[in-house]
Amino acid sequence: MTKVAIIGAGPCGLSILRSFEQAEKKGEKIPEIVCFDKQEDWGGLWNYSWRTGSDQYGDSVPNSMYRYLWSNGPKECLEFADYSFDEHFGKPIPSFPPREVLYDYILGRVKKGNSKNKVKFSTTVTNVVYNGSNFEVTYRDKKNATSSTDIFDYVVVANGHFSVPFIPEYPGMKAFPGRIMHSHDFRDAEEFRDKNVVVLGSSYSAEDVALQCHKYGAKSVTIAYRHNPMGFKWPKGMKEVFHLDRLEGNKAIFKDGHVQETDAVILCTGYLHHFPFLSEDLKLKTGNRLYPPKLYKGVVWQNNHKLIYLGMQDQFHTFNMFDCQAWFARDVIMGKIKVPDSSVIKKDINKWVSMEEKLENADQMIDFQTEYTKELYTLSDYPKIDFELIRKIFKEWEHHKVENIMTYRNKSFSSPVTGSVGPKHHTDWETAMDDSLKTFLDQPKR
Ligand SMILES: Cc1cc2nc3c(=O)[nH]c(=O)nc-3n(C[C@H](O)[C@H](O)[C@H](O)COP(=O)(O)OP(=O)(O)OC[C@H]3O[C@@H](n4cnc5c(N)ncnc54)[C@H](O)[C@@H]3O)c2cc1C
Numbered sequence: 001m002t003k004v005a006i007i008g009a010g011p012c013g014l015s016i017l018r019s020f021e022q023a024e025k026k027g028e029k030i031p032e033i034v035c036f037d038k039q040e041d042w043g044g045l046w047n048y049s050w051r052t053g054s055d056q057y058g059d060s061v062p063n064s065m066y067r068y069l070w071s072n073g074p075k076e077c078l079e080f081a082d083y084s085f086d087e088h089f090g091k092p093i094p095s096f097p098p099r100e101v102l103y104d105y106i107l108g109r110v111k112k113g114n115s116k117n118k119v120k121f122s123t124t125v126t127n128v129v130y131n132g133s134n135f136e137v138t139y140r141d142k143k144n145a146t147s148s149t150d151i152f153d154y155v156v157v158a159n160g161h162f163s164v165p166f167i168p169e170y171p172g173m174k175a176f177p178g179r180i181m182h183s184h185d186f187r188d189a190e191e192f193r194d195k196n197v198v199v200l201g202s203s204y205s206a207e208d209v210a211l212q213c214h215k216y217g218a219k220s221v222t223i224a225y226r227h228n229p230m231g232f233k234w235p236k237g238m239k240e241v242f243h244l245d246r247l248e249g250n251k252a253i254f255k256d257g258h259v260q261e262t263d264a265v266i267l268c269t270g271y272l273h274h275f276p277f278l279s280e281d282l283k284l285k286t287g288n289r290l291y292p293p294k295l296y297k298g299v300v301w302q303n304n305h306k307l308i309y310l311g312m313q314d315q316f317h318t319f320n321m322f323d324c325q326a327w328f329a330r331d332v333i334m335g336k337i338k339v340p341d342s343s344v345i346k347k348d349i350n351k352w353v354s355m356e357e358k359l360e361n362a363d364q365m366i367d368f369q370t371e372y373t374k375e376l377y378t379l380s381d382y383p384k385i386d387f388e389l390i391r392k393i394f395k396e397w398e399h400h401k402v403e404n405i406m407t408y409r410n411k412s413f414s415s416p417v418t419g420s421v422g423p424k425h426h427t428d429w430e431t432a433m434d435d436s437l438k439t440f441l442d443q444p445k446r
C-alpha cells in the first residue's frame with residue numbers, strides 16, 4: 001500500500017487529511033497516511049499559544065498569532081466549499097471573526113471525521129531524505145524523547161511559512177534600553193499601553209500589530225516602511241515614516257529626518273521559508289511570493305514528483321486555496337492526475353512565474369491568485385464554490401481598507417457557498433475589546 005507522510009496539521013495538513021477522507025467516503029481506496037505535528041494539538045498557527053521561543057522540550061515554538069487577533073480578510077473569502085460557516089455555526093455570522101471563532105470553524109470540519117487518529121502529536125519531523133525510490137522520514141516523539149525512522153512513498157510538506165522570523169539588525173540595537181522583538185513573539189498589545197512604539201515593516205503584520213498597539217492604548221505608534229508606505233489614513237497617534245536609520249539611546253532616527261523617542265521596537269519584517277528537516281535537494285528556496293518557483297501547479301516539487309508542498313505561496317486566498325491544492329495533490333498521489341513530462345512542467349511554471357513578475361498592484365495580485373486557485377479547482381472534484389464572488393469581495397475589501405483602515409472590519413459580505421449575508425457585528429472592531437467566541441456569537445436581538 002502507498003504510504004504518505006504529512007508534515008504539519010495546520011490548515012494545509014487538515015485540508016489534505018480532509019481530501020483523502022472525502023475520497024474514502026466515495027468508496028475509493030486511500031493510501032496509508034501518517035501526519036506529524038510538533039504541537040500538542042492541531043490547527044497550526046490558529047492554535048494560540050502563550051509560549052514564545054522554545055517549548056518545554058526545547059523545540060522552537062511555531063505559533064505567531066496573538067490575543068485579540070481578528071481575521072484581516074473577509075471570512076467569505078476563505079470559506080470551505082464543503083463546510084460552510086452557516087453549517088458550522090447554525091446561523092450566518094459577521095464577516096470578520098476573531099481567531100478563536102475561525103479556529104473553531106477549521107476544527108469543526110475535521111472533528112466530524114476520523115482524521116485525528118492519523119496524527120502523531122508532539123512529534124517533530126527532524127529529517128527527510130530520498131533514497132532513490134522512497135523517503136526516509138525521521139521524527140522525534142518529544143514526550144517520550146525517542147526518535148524513529150519510517151519509509152514513505154510520498155511526503156507532503158505542510159509546515160507553514162510564518163513561523164520562523166526574519167530578524168534584521170539596525171545600528172544602535174545593541175545599546176537600545178527598551179524592548180526589541182519580532183511580531184512572531186508578539187502576544188498581547190496591552191503590554192504597550194502608554195508606551196511609544198516603533199513598528200518596522202509595511203505589510204499585514206506591520207499594519208495589524210500597529211493597529212493593535214493603538215487600539216489597546218499605546219501612547220504613539222510610528223510605522224517605518226522600507227520601500228513603499230502602506231499609505232492608509234492612520235488615526236491620531238499613529239504615523240508612517242521612511243525607513244529606520246539607527247537607534248541612538250531611546251531615540252529612533254529615520255531616513256526622512258523624523259526622530260521618535262521609543263520604548264519598544266517591533267520588527268514586522270516577515271518570515272523565512274525554513275525546512276531544516278529536508279535534505280538540500282528537496283528544499284524549496286524562496287521568499288514570500290505568490291508563485292514560488294520549482295513547484296508544478298504551485299504544489300508538486302519539480303525535481304521529485306513524490307514531494308508535495310502545500311500553502312507555500314504568499315496568501316490572499318487561504319483555506320479554500322489550500323483545499324484546492326490538497327484535492328489536486330491527493331489526486332496526483334492516487335494516480336488520478338498524471339504529472340506531465342518535464343518540458344511541460346517547466347513551461348507551466350515559467351508561465352506563472354513570469355506572469356507574477358509583471359504584477360503591479362493589489363487588484364492584479366488578487367486576480368493572479370484567483371486564476372491560479374480556479375485552475376486547480378477545475379482539475380479536481382472540489383465542491384462548488386463561487387470564486388468570481390471571492391475575487392469581487394477581495395477587491396471591495398482592499399478598497400474598504402483604503403477608505404478607512406479603522407472600519408473595514410465592520411463591513412459585511414455574502415457567502416460564495418450558501419449566498420447568505422454576514423450580519424453586521426454588534427460592536428465595531430475599534431471598540432470591541434473582548435475577542436472571545438462567546439461574545440462574538442452572542443448577537444443581541446435587534
Ligand atoms: C500573525 C498571523 C495572522 C494570520 N491571520 C490570518 C487571517 O486572518 N486569515 C487567514 O486566512 N490567514 C491568516 N494567516 C495566514 C496563515 O498562514 C494561514 O491562515 C494558515 O495558518 C496556514 O496554514 P499552514 O497549514 O500552511 O501553516 P501553519 O498554520 O503554520 O501550520 C503548520 C503546522 O506545521 C507544524 N510543524 C512545523 N514544523 C514541523 C515539523 N518539523 N514537524 C512536525 N510538525 C511541524 C506546526 O506545528 C503547525 O501546526 C495569518 C498568519 C500569521 C502569521
Ligand SMILES: NC(=O)c1ccc[n+]([C@@H]2O[C@H](COP(=O)([O-])OP(=O)(O)OC[C@H]3O[C@@H](n4cnc5c(N)ncnc54)[C@H](OP(=O)(O)O)[C@@H]3O)[C@@H](O)[C@H]2O)c1
Pocket residue numbers: 069070071072073162168183200201202203204205206208209225226227228268269270271288315
Ligand atoms: N489576521 C491578521 O490581522 C494578520 C496580522 C498579521 C499578519 N497576518 C498574516 O501574516 C502573514 C505574514 O505577514 P507579514 O507582514 O508578517 O510578512 P510579509 O507579508 O512577508 O511582509 C514582510 C514585511 O517585512 C518588511 N521587511 C523585510 N525586511 C525588512 C527590513 N530589513 N527592514 C524593514 N522592513 C523589512 C517587508 O518590507 P519590503 O516590502 O520593504 O520588503 C514587508 O513589509 C500574512 O499572510 C498576513 O496576512 C494577518
